[in-house]
Amino acid sequence: MPKAAKSIIFWCIAALLVIAAVGPFVWLLATALKPQGDNIFDTAALWPAHPTLENFAEVWQKVPLGQYLINSVAVSILAIGLNLAISVLAGYPLARMRFTGKPIVFGIVLASMMIPFQVILIPLYQLMLKLGLTDYTGGQSLFSPFNIWVGLAIPVAVSGFGMLFIRQSLAGLPKALEEAALLDGCTPLQTLWYIILPLIQPALATLAIFTLMASWGEFLWPSITVSQPQHYTLPVGLVALQSAFSSNWRVVAAGTIISMVPMLVLFLLFQRFFIRGLNDGGVKG
Amino acid sequence: MATLSKSSSKPKSSANKIAWLFLALPIGCLAVFFFGPLLAAGWMSLLDYSQSLEKPTFLGLGNYTRLLQTPAFLQAVWQTGLFWLAIVPAMVVLPLALALFLNRAVFGVGAIRTVLYLPVVTSLVVVGLAWKWLYAKDGLINAGLATVGLPSVDWLTDPNIAWLAISLVVIWKGAAYYMMMILAHLQSLNSELLQAAELDGASPWQRHWHVTIPHLAPMVAFVMVMSTIGTLKMFTEIYVLTGGGPLGSTQTWVYYLYEAAFGHLELGLACAAGILLMWVLVAISWGQLRLLGEADHA
Structure with missing residues (x-):
């Protein structure tokens, strides 16, 4: 086959793939931009003749989307911070130290990765209730809404995956630098902070993005633990929006588009961390 | 000899202490927020909640x-x-x-x-x-x-x-x-x-x-x-x-x-x-x- 023909076939298939991947989002955007008068099922006009932002304004006024956004951001930041901290604290000794009980710790970490979160859903919920980390506590908590954010972040943040991931990236690091630091009188904590963490920054960024994706998209846990709209995260808020405005898709579509923007921007800015996460966490570290 | 080489291959207690200081938070979190609830789930799966949510009765493998x-x-x-x-x-x-x-x-x-x-x-x-x-x-x-x-x-x-x-x-x-x-x-x-x-x-x-x-x-x-x-x-x-x-x-x-x-x-x-x-x-x-x-x- 001539080269040109091959290239044309390649680009035709590629174009179809791109349409398949992006089409639903474009349709969502087109729906969100349709004026109220238009028949949204009038699919002859895939793109509205007179696009309008009125649906965006309406959804923003009628639904506390901004509050959902704040909750999602706060929960994600907490989840990332906590996840990085415990992953590093566990990954460092697992990669570098000899201590009694190491195989047991490994076993615990691996087991926590195998066991599905759904199994502990009910007891974990009861525990969070007792700890005052949900909004069913009756009276307003002193720490509200921080306690609720923490309660939402914990299941995402406490993960064996992160611990093992950091251990793997540390295992690939040469030991000479830290040994020198330890000989020069650094404590293990100082070595970790000043020598090791700067060296594994890419791994930390990757884990942060991974945690962000998990926490940003999480639906099951927040839908159970949170009852008051002012504590909804975006996924819970969107589902509520959809059931409240099921007859007005334009408004729901506008809300959905708004909720996508932060992640989309981050993805376009930090693509390589989004994509590398998987490869590092792949078959072998 | 055997006991000697065995004891020398054991980590020192100070090394142990440091490692476990690091591990305290992550393992503590896993224990409280994962394995505790897991044990609770195992226990709850043996209980009957149909009469009362507060005071379930023991059922064994009935569920x-x-x-x-x-x-x-x-x-x-x-x-x-x-x-x-x-x-x-x-x-x-x-x-x-x-x-x-x-x-x-x-x-x-x-x-x-x-x-x-x-x-x-x-x-x-x-x-x-x-x-x-x-x-x-x-x-x-x-x-x-x-x-x-x-x-x-x-x-x-x-x-x-x-x-x-x-x-x-x-x-x-x-x-x-x-x-x-x-x-x-x-x-x-x-x-x-x-x-x-x-x-x-x-x-x-x-x-x-x-x-x-x-x-x-x-x-x-x-x-x-x-x-x-x-x-x-x-x-x-x-x-x-x-x-x-x-x-x-x-x-x-x-x-x-x-x-x-x-x-x-x-x-x-x-x-x-x-x-x-x-x-x-x-x-x-x-x-x-x-x-x-x-x-x-x-």
């Missing part, structure tokens, strides 16, 4: 036997198996095809990969909502069918079709995730190996089947396990798209657990369903570890 006689649960397990059949083969073949297709140095190929990755980055609820509208009675897909003269389909309301429609959404959202994994693995394939095969007279097709595909085998096994685990845990897609209906035809294992717990307050039954799911997943993960271990030694 398990009841579960295995509950048609709704058995249907949910069966349906989860059907989802597995629809999703996992596609999750292997499609990403593999995509990766092989996009594994070339053409201008713009990086941009295509990025665009294909968008569904992966988008949250499940957003994806579910977008497809719910595409699948609607007079939604875009049916409109498209109408323009080519085909009858419209009840994508989410026909029990024979709804689960396939959901499977398609799962594949659409996940394919690029595995594609990227396979691509990274492909790029680690030594090009000398391919050149050697070419020099030996292997056709492009033969090189494909005898060099590239075997190189990818461990990765394909990994993708299979990952997508199996994902399918067994399916929940949000169902919640957003069909709510388990029509006629329970899209009810999955986890969805059943969710409804038993938060719909019917059958906490013991729900925990039993969770514990059973856990054993299935642990068996799969354990098999995977064994498999990978063997691949490592090979």
Whole structure:
């Protein structure tokens, strides 16, 4: 086959793939931009003749989307911070130290990765209730809404995956630098902070993005633990929006588009961390 | 001598102390927020909550036997198996095809990969909502069918079709995730190996089947396990798209657990369903570890 023909076939298939991947989002955007008068099922006009932002304004006024956004951001930041901290604290000794009980710790970490979160859903919920980390506590908590954010972040943040991931990236690091630091009188904590963490920054960024994706998209846990709209995260808020405005898709579509923007921007800015996460966490570290 | 060498190979107690100081927070968190609740779930699965939520009575394995006689649960397990059949083969073949297709140095190929990755980055609820509208009675897909003269389909309301429609959404959202994994693995394939095969007279097709595909085998096994685990845990897609209906035809294992717990307050039954799911997943993960271990030694 001539080269040109091959290239044309390649680009035709590629174009179809791109349409398949992006089409639903474009349709969502087109729906969100349709004026109220238009028949949204009038699919002859895939793109509205007179696009309008009125649906965006309406959804923003009628639904506390901004509050959902704040909750999602706060929960994600907490989840990332906590996840990085415990992953590093566990990954460092697992990669570098000899201590009694190491195989047991490994076993615990691996087991926590195998066991599905759904199994502990009910007891974990009861525990969070007792700890005052949900909004069913009756009276307003002193720490509200921080306690609720923490309660939402914990299941995402406490993960064996992160611990093992950091251990793997540390295992690939040469030991000479830290040994020198330890000989020069650094404590293990100082070595970790000043020598090791700067060296594994890419791994930390990757884990942060991974945690962000998990926490940003999480639906099951927040839908159970949170009852008051002012504590909804975006996924819970969107589902509520959809059931409240099921007859007005334009408004729901506008809300959905708004909720996508932060992640989309981050993805376009930090693509390589989004994509590398998987490869590092792949078959072998 | 034996005792001496044994004691010298033991970590010093000060080293122990330091290691455990580091581990205190992470292991403490796992203990409180994971293994504590896990033990509680195991215990709760032995209790009967049908009389009182506050004071459940001890039942033993009654929830398990009841579960295995509950048609709704058995249907949910069966349906989860059907989802597995629809999703996992596609999750292997499609990403593999995509990766092989996009594994070339053409201008713009990086941009295509990025665009294909968008569904992966988008949250499940957003994806579910977008497809719910595409699948609607007079939604875009049916409109498209109408323009080519085909009858419209009840994508989410026909029990024979709804689960396939959901499977398609799962594949659409996940394919690029595995594609990227396979691509990274492909790029680690030594090009000398391919050149050697070419020099030996292997056709492009033969090189494909005898060099590239075997190189990818461990990765394909990994993708299979990952997508199996994902399918067994399916929940949000169902919640957003069909709510388990029509006629329970899209009810999955986890969805059943969710409804038993938060719909019917059958906490013991729900925990039993969770514990059973856990054993299935642990068996799969354990098999995977064994498999990978063997691949490592090979």
